[in-house]
Amino acid sequence: MSEQAVGIAARLRLQRDEFVLDVDMRLPGSGVCVLFGRSGCGKTSLLRAIAGLERAEGVLEFRGQRWQDRYSFRPPHLRPLGYVFQEASLFAHLDVMGNLTFGYQRVPPAQRRIVLDEAISLLGLDNLLQRNAQTLSGGQRQRVAIARALLTSPQLLLLDEPLASLDGPSKAEILPYLERVRDELALPMIYVTHAPEEVARLADQLILLENGRIQAYGTLNQLLTAPDLPLAHLDDAAAVLPARVLSHDAHYALSELAVPGGSLWIAGCQLAQGSATRVRILARDVSLALQPSPGSSILNSLPAQLVDLSADRDPANLLARLELRAEGQPSQSILARLTRRSADRLALQVGMRVHAQIKAVALMR
Amino acid sequence: MSGEDLGAIWLTLKLATVVTLLLLLFCTPLAWWLARTRSAWKAPVGALVAMPLILPPTVIGFYLLLFMGPQGPLGQLSDWLGIGLLPFTFSGLVIASMVYSLPFVVQPLQTAFEQIGQRPLEVAATLRASPWDSFRHVVLPLARPGFFTASVLGFAHTVGEFGVVLMIGGSIPGQTKVISVQIYDHVEAMQYGSAHLLSAVLLAFSFVVLLLLHRYRKGHLHV
Structure with a gap:
């Protein structure tokens, strides 16, 4: 990564009762980076250390500005970041408007890049402004908290499991x-979660944390489909692909979406033609064929190359990693879970060209 | 009611007001420190602050008398400064009352600060507020019920003191003769009528204070 492209360069160490956080990382200065791992692995501690809410030892730089090293420590209120806590933590003595303007007023007008109306409409808060924080639902409170953080015009947004304390509908x-x-503000974000659904929808990059250490770092697609990482072996292991809406077919009530290496037909897509989205394909919904099979009822089939075949949790199964090639784009992979028996019958070998037959595709929006 | 009675009431109100204001100034940082420190000094300092709750007022008065007297450190300091000795003066009474009412102001403030917790301060810091800014615009408004309780208790407790006043202040009209001392004098002189009148005033005062406090707390429960 060039110096310019590096958002955060951090070498941090923090002693905790349950673990030692010890990371050395360089994150890009754009997109959503998700810190993923089970609870107690140090995700929140790392986020708090980046914000300066926790005093870790080490060196931390953001876009070339030194935030801490052995001799200096820039306190949180002097770091140009926004922070969304797990519980919305709205100020009880202020109404919604008072909460929104708290940080906004403290940013010099010349440095404001997000104005009040913009944040209010982005988070849909128009009808809540005069309300008391106590009378809001959990979801509304968290929206206010996000807008409040955005109104400090941060250069980096940190979110600590912002959905974890909410019920399903609020999420x-x-x-x-x-x-x-993510899509409308060019704002790098670091997002802590242990929910795969949020990872699939939001992440561009992924960091897997385990016991305070970085287990793996890469793009979302790379890490979801890496056979040597636990994500690919979950029951609902899945790959996420970038997609673009090509057309809607009113007769069959289907939409065609372009994905790397081909296109997919999908039902229930309400997005406008041309809009970008993501699709998620579960490993168990993908089967392999050596030839395109016009005799099948399966609608979606993508040509792919088998790049890895490895043991899965269940001894009856193998996990195949399939690379989809698209010109001018980085290649993306999907996973297929198949029985060892089928693999032997097809005499599958790494490097072979195959057809991935996809039984179901979930639209991530 | 005699002029001396009215003088005693006025002096008591003046003393309680001055003591309450000074205690709020002095106790806010102390309570803040007690609420947030992880220092080993927290327990001993907390115990020291709470001592006036259980010590007999005469004991507090006695030690303060020695402390402010010609041989005591504060006495020597005040003498050296040219103020003279503090016992049997209004200033001496103010200092003694501050010690006596200290826990009644520190403890509600400490509880209020502890209830606010760390989170609002962290939020304020990530919203660009410096520590002092956060204290002024987040902690103080959130701790308002605590400040109200502390003021009322500090004031009322100072109004009701007797033992300490007797040891430190004596009974000098206009200087140290507060209501409780005046009542005592009336009873000593068998003037039960006058004693009744002043006692009834204090009784009504205490009742109204507690009623107000109760109402206020109830009003803040759901905030």
Whole structure:
């Protein structure tokens, strides 16, 4: 990564009762980087250390500015970041508007890049402004907290499991807002979660943390489909692919989406033609064929190359990693879970060209 | 009610007001420190602050008398500064009352600060507020019920003191003769009528204070 492209360069160490956080990482200065791992692995501690809320030892730089090293420590209120806590933590003595403007007023006008109306409409808060924080639902409170953080015009947004304390419907309510923030503001984000659904929808990069150490770092697609990482062996292991809506077919009520290496037909897509989205394909929904099979009822088939074949948790199964090639784009992979018996019958070997037959595709939006 | 009675009431109000204001100034940082420190000094300092709750007022008065007297460190300091000795003066009474009412102001503030917790301060810091800014615009407004309770208790407790005043202040009209001392004098002189009147004033005062406090706390429960 060039110096310019590096957002965060950190070498941090923090002693905790349950683990020692010890990381050395360089994150890009754009996109959503998800810190993923089970609870107690140090995700939140790392995020708090980046914010300066936790005093770790080591060196931390953001876009070339030194935030801490052996001799200096820049306190949190002087770091140009926004932080969304797991519980919205709105100020109880202020109404919604008072909460929104708290940080906004403390940023010099010349440095403001997000104005009040913009944040209010981005998070859909128009009808809540005069309300008392106590009378809001969990989802509404978290939306206010996100807008409040954005209104400091941060150069980096840190989110600590912002959906973890919400119920299902509230989560579903917030996710589209987070996607809008990601898509409409050029703002790098570090997002802590242990929910695979949020990873699939939001992540560009992924960091897997285990016991305070970085187990793996890479793009979302790389890490979801890496056979040597635990993600690929989960029951609902899945790959996420970038997609673009090509057309809608009203007669069959299907839409065609371009994905790397081909296109997929998908039902229930409401997005406008041309819009970008993501699709998720579960490993168990993909089977392999050596030839295209016009005699099958399966609608979606993509040509792919078998790049890895490895043991899965269940001894009856193998996990295949299939690379989809698209000109001018980085290659993306999907996973297929198949029985060892089928693999032997097809005499599958790494390097072979195959056809991935896809039984189901989930639209991530 | 005699002029001396009215003088005693006025002096008591003046003393309680001055003591409460000074205690709020002094106890806010102390309570803040007690609420947030992880220092080993927290327990001993906390115990020291709570001592006036259980010590007999005469004991506090006695030690303060020695402390402010010609041989005591504060006495020597005040003498050296040219103020003279503090016992049997209004200033001496203020200092003694501050010690006596200290826990009644520190403890509600400490509880209020502890209830606020770390989180609002962290939020404020990530919203660009410096520590002092956070204290002023987040902690102080959130701790308002605590400040109200502390003021009321500090004031009321100072109004009701007797033992310490007797040891430190004596009974000098206009200087140190507060209501409780005046009542004592009336009873000594068998003037039960006058004693009744002043006692009834204090009784009503205490009742109203507790009623107000109760109402206020109830009003803040759901905040």
